[in-house]
Amino acid sequence: MTSRLQPYFAVCPGGLEAALADELDALGAREVREEGGGVAFNGTRELGYAVNLHSRIASRVLWQVGRRGYTTEQHLYDATQEVRWQDLMSAQQTLRVDVTASRSPLKSLEFAMLRIKDGIVDRLRTLSGARPSIDRQDPDVRVFAYLDQRTVTLYIDLSGEPLFKRGWRADKGEAPLKENLAAGLLALSGWTPEVPLLDPFCGSGTIVIEAATIATRRAPGLNRPFAFERLANFDRAAWRRLKDKALAAVDDTATAQIVGSDISTRVIEQARANARLAGLDAFLGDGRLCLEGCDARTVEPPAEHGMIISNPPYGEQSAPRSSTVPKMMGEVGDRLKAAFPGWHAWFLSSDRQLPRQMRLSETRKPVLYNGALECRFFRFELVGGRYRPRGAHSIQGAD
Numbered sequence: 001m002t003s004r005l006q007p008y009f010a011v012c013p014g015g016l017e018a019a020l021a022d023e024l025d026a027l028g029a030r031e032v033r034e035e036g037g038g039v040a041f042n043g044t045r046e047l048g049y050a051v052n053l054h055s056r057i058a059s060r061v062l063w064q065v066g067r068r069g070y071t072t073e074q075h076l077y078d079a080t081q082e083v084r085w086q087d088l089m090s091a092q093q094t095l096r097v098d099v100t101a102s103r104s105p106l107k108s109l110e111f112a113m114l115r116i117k118d119g120i121v122d123r124l125r126t127l128s129g130a131r132p133s134i135d136r137q138d139p140d141v142r143v144f145a146y147l148d149q150r151t152v153t154l155y156i157d158l159s160g161e162p163l164f165k166r167g168w169r170a171d172k173g174e175a176p177l178k179e180n181l182a183a184g185l186l187a188l189s190g191w192t193p194e195v196p197l198l199d200p201f202c203g204s205g206t207i208v209i210e211a212a213t214i215a216t217r218r219a220p221g222l223n224r225p226f227a228f229e230r231l232a233n234f235d236r237a238a239w240r241r242l243k244d245k246a247l248a249a250v251d252d253t254a255t256a257q258i259v260g261s262d263i264s265t266r267v268i269e270q271a272r273a274n275a276r277l278a279g280l281d282a283f284l285g286d287g288r289l290c291l292e293g294c295d296a297r298t299v300e301p302p303a304e305h306g307m308i309i310s311n312p313p314y315g316e317q318s319a320p321r322s323s324t325v326p327k328m329m330g331e332v333g334d335r336l337k338a339a340f341p342g343w344h345a346w347f348l349s350s351d352r353q354l355p356r357q358m359r360l361s362e363t364r365k366p367v368l369y370n371g372a373l374e375c376r377f378f379r380f381e382l383v384g385g386r387y388r389p390r391g392a393h394s395i396q397g398a399d
């Protein structure tokens, strides 16, 4: 395994860059730099594997193999000639090239992509006499080129399927959260496995399953393949060591109290199936992970104190029924005030009116992106008592 430091970029949902940077620091990354939509860092080749295996928040890990200034398409071609493609893939393997750009002076990204693809193919043909073929569906090697105004950066995708695909989702359910966004909610809230956790709108169980896998120290990438396993320089022995260590770290005896409920018994069945596929049978069996059908308006607190972390229905996701959601959320707010004093609740929603609907005042509301949808992650301290809307005047002694 080479110990030379390599440059990487980990992509993540907007708003989770700082949480991802913390994760990368903990994994031993060097020169960790937050950028919009991801985090750049340096590390060994083994660290590139480890981030794929352990990161809960990254969507994808890219390995930077080339970078140079450009003004024309020919410069993009030239940039490909500086990379040792023969160390990364054989001419018998398949290739895919994708280009994204921000303020690029070039007219056609399609043409830019073709020049980069030609450069890689020509280089491999010169060295080996054969040319790799293109496969857009399931390539062995995927190259991402990123063009800004003056610089082209060439990356090799180390992940393949995005990292939020942990390999346990049996069925997608209705508007499931991506697993890495769920992990981001848990990280931003400061939840730790000792704290009782409730998701009263758990749907397919994404938040509670992610929490249970954190409690059991189950690495999120244990049950899926990665693109780096198909690269010519893949270090099988190093990968085996990393995976063995991650497997040995799984602790099914961990204590936890994690509850997911939903009004739909159909999605609860799905959530249970997902939890089993995630390897959480033991947790399900003895109720450390409890999944049950229940209306959030009548939900019971599973403990005296704890955290609610949830992604309730909101307009964009449930259009035909959207007019009933604000009223329902008002009733959920009443329920939380009455039955959950001392709890902290965090709700992810694109509806800025959520605090008003629930008659609760938020103490924080960081911005997060659920795909393209701008959301707020509202934090409420449930203290019981009465609600006073923001900006409302109070006369001392009369409130």
Ligand SMILES: C[S@@+](CC[C@H](N)C(=O)[O-])C[C@H]1O[C@@H](n2cnc3c(N)ncnc32)[C@H](O)[C@@H]1O
Pocket: 173, 174, 175, 176, 177, 178, 200, 201, 202, 203, 204, 205, 206, 207, 261, 262, 263, 264, 267, 294, 295, 296, 297, 311, 312, 313, 314, 317, 328
């Ligand atoms: C946005 S989805 C949650 C998705 C979930 N985070 C996941 O990853 O699958 C909202 C969920 O709220 C549920 N729901 C709607 N009204 C409810 C109510 N009154 N009580 C409990 N659950 C409700 C829906 O069945 C749906 O599963």
